[in-house]
Amino acid sequence: MExxxxxxxxxxxxxxxxxxxxxxxFRPAHKQNLPPGPKxxxxxxxxxxxxxxxxxxxxxxxxxxxxxxxxxxGSFPVVVASxxxxxxxxxxxxxxxxxxxxxxxxxxxxxxxxxxxTWAPYGPCWRQGRKxxxxxxxxxxxxxxxxxxxxxxxxxxVSRLYALSGKPVMLKDHLSRVTLSxxxxxxLGEKYFNESESGRSIVTVEEFQEMLDELxxxxxxxxxxxxxxxxxxxxxxxxxxxxxxxxxxxxxxFDHVIEKHRARRxxxxxxxxxxxxxxxxxxxxxxxxxxxGTDGVKGLTLDLLAGGTDTSATTMExxxxxxxxQPSIATKATxxxxxVIGRDRWVEEKDIPQLPYIDAIVKETMRLHPVAVLLAPxxxxxxxxxxxxxxxKGTRVLVNAWSIGRDPNIWDAPEExxxxxxxxxxxxxxxxxxxxxxFGSGRRMCVGYRLGLxxxxxxxxxxxxxxxxxxxxDMKTExxxxxxxxxxxxxxxxPLVAVMEPRLPSHLY
Numbered sequence: 478m479e480x481x482x483x484x485x486x487x488x489x490x491x492x493x494x495x496x497x498x499x500x501x502x503f504r505p506a507h508k509q510n511l512p513p514g515p516k517x518x519x520x521x522x523x524x525x526x527x528x529x530x531x532x533x534x535x536x537x538x539x540x541x542x543x544x545x546x547x548x549x550x551g552s553f554p555v556v557v558a559s560x561x562x563x564x565x566x567x568x569x570x571x572x573x574x575x576x577x578x579x580x581x582x583x584x585x586x587x588x589x590x591x592x593x594x595t596w597a598p599y600g601p602c603w604r605q606g607r608k609x610x611x612x613x614x615x616x617x618x619x620x621x622x623x624x625x626x627x628x629x630x631x632x633x634x635v636s637r638l639y640a641l642s643g644k645p646v647m648l649k650d651h652l653s654r655v656t657l658s659x660x661x662x663x664x665l666g667e668k669y670f671n672e673s674e675s676g677r678s679i680v681t682v683e684e685f686q687e688m689l690d691e692l693x694x695x696x697x698x699x700x701x702x703x704x705x706x707x708x709x710x711x712x713x714x715x716x717x718x719x720x721x722x723x724x725x726x727x728x729x730x731f732d733h734v735i736e737k738h739r740a741r742r743x744x745x746x747x748x749x750x751x752x753x754x755x756x757x758x759x760x761x762x763x764x765x766x767x768x769x770g771t772d773g774v775k776g777l778t779l780d781l782l783a784g785g786t787d788t789s790a791t792t793m794e795x796x797x798x799x800x801x802x803q804p805s806i807a808t809k810a811t812x813x814x815x816x817v818i819g820r821d822r823w824v825e826e827k828d829i830p831q832l833p834y835i836d837a838i839v840k841e842t843m844r845l846h847p848v849a850v851l852l853a854p855x856x857x858x859x860x861x862x863x864x865x866x867x868x869x870k871g872t873r874v875l876v877n878a879w880s881i882g883r884d885p886n887i888w889d890a891p892e893e894x895x896x897x898x899x900x901x902x903x904x905x906x907x908x909x910x911x912x913x914x915x916f917g918s919g920r921r922m923c924v925g926y927r928l929g930l931x932x933x934x935x936x937x938x939x940x941x942x943x944x945x946x947x948x949x950x951d952m953k954t955e956x957x958x959x960x961x962x963x964x965x966x967x968x969x970x971x972p973l974v975a976v977m978e979p980r981l982p983s984h985l986y
Contacts, residue, residue, distance in 0.1 A: 510866055515538065532963065544558065545560075545566075545864060556874050557875045559880040561884075562911070577600075583698075594606040595780055605769075613752070615925055643976065648973045664785075666738070735753065735757070789933050792842055792848055800941070820981060823981070837897065847879060849878060
């Protein structure tokens with residue numbers, strides 16, 4: 478996240494205004510039974526209690542006020558759920574009441590005026606987008622038909638690792654490259670991040686990764702203007718300026734992609750082969766419930782590229798970080814891989830169900846290091862009652878997945894990385910087990926979670942099966958920095974650097 482100085486200066490300015498103002502006060506409760514929480518200040522509410530890692534600040538507050546608590550962020554009430562039962566109440570029992578999203582600057586400027594399914598309000602536009610994703614991209618048939626792409630890119634990934642054997646490698650760069658290559662081929666039909674015919678890159682892999690990093694940061698920041706609308710025009714932290722600049726960068730890329738796809742559609746032998754082709758076909762469909770304009774095509778395309786690239790790479794980097802801290806985990810994993818797969822071939826997607834320890838490593842990573850530590854905010858569509866508490870219409874609801882993953886009432890030794898805790902347990906990540914919600918649950922659950930799991934499990938399996946891994950130089954395991962950076966996703970603050978040596982002969986690939 479941006480250094481907290483901007484936030485601090487903004488809050489100091491607002492606090493001064495609050496002390497001078499006698500015009501603003503909060504609406505009285507009118508005998509409502511609101512969730513417990515800290516007393517808010519005028520104008521800024523409880524924003525002064527939120528640090529540069531908001532999930533950690535909210536976790537500490539929940540230890541005092543309980544598994545459901547209410548705060549005030551500027552002009553809006555915010556309810557935080559910090560336990561599986563409270564998550565169930567908001568994401569399942571009362572899901573229909575909290576299925577919308579608040580309007581934020583990020584949704585307006587980086588999601589093409591709320592045109593993607595991440596930030597679209599609950600309604601026909603969102604339902605149409607979700608249906609498109611379910612039926613056209615993330616169906617079992619579609620996932621199976623694209624397996625060859627995942628296999629080809631995984632082979633290229635392994636080949637690059639062989640070429641770097643014995644050298645310190647910044648792992649996130651290579652993980653992002655393989656996930657981006659897979660997603661771009663599925664969504665765009667090709668890798669628009671390579672050299673074009675003119676010898677110039679449309680955008681380099683490094684530039685696109687910087688764009689994604691900025692996108693996730695800006696979609697997760699505590700933007701003062703979102704919470705105190707009457708000062709939004711000041712853009713005190715400069716976030717809106719950055720959002721507009723980022724939108725311009727994505728526009729240049731998407732305009733090129735759409736222009737090329739439209740030109741190809743003019744050919745007599747044209748056959749749709751990727752997601753953009755399908756979206757452009759739907760854009761011409763007069764029977765579509767909601768007209769899909771250019772912004773809609775761009776918004777849904779961005780959803781797919783961003784959601785399918787950075788989240789998988791971040792999860793794998795956290796998994797390898799924990800494995801490098803505990804070499805015994807790699808030993809157990811390779812014992813399972815040798816027993817099930819053998820030393821004469823690599824891991825295929827069809828092998829994953831026979832690798833319970835690999836599955837346990839992935840689940841434990843998602844418990845301790847959820848990519849979305851705070852699930853994207855939900856919005857109360859009407860006044861309602863949840864678990865005996867009154868929730869007002871317009872309340873923002875946050876589910877703290879980071880807190881749930883560290884709840885000592887659910888997990889034994891929650892701060893320790895122990896994949897064994899999942900062995901023999903019927904705990905899944907499909908949104909039905911509320912103690913583990915890496916992809917959310919209910920209507921707003923991530924629609925691409927199956928594809929993400931396939932890429933994470935197969936890539937991680939082959940990384941462990943094909944290579945021995947260690948920290949560079951004389952670095953000790955306890956010296957590995959495990960700090961986080963907050964955003965819509967939560968990556969490592971310091972990128973992981975590791976050294977690998979081949980475990981399987983290269984000719985097998």
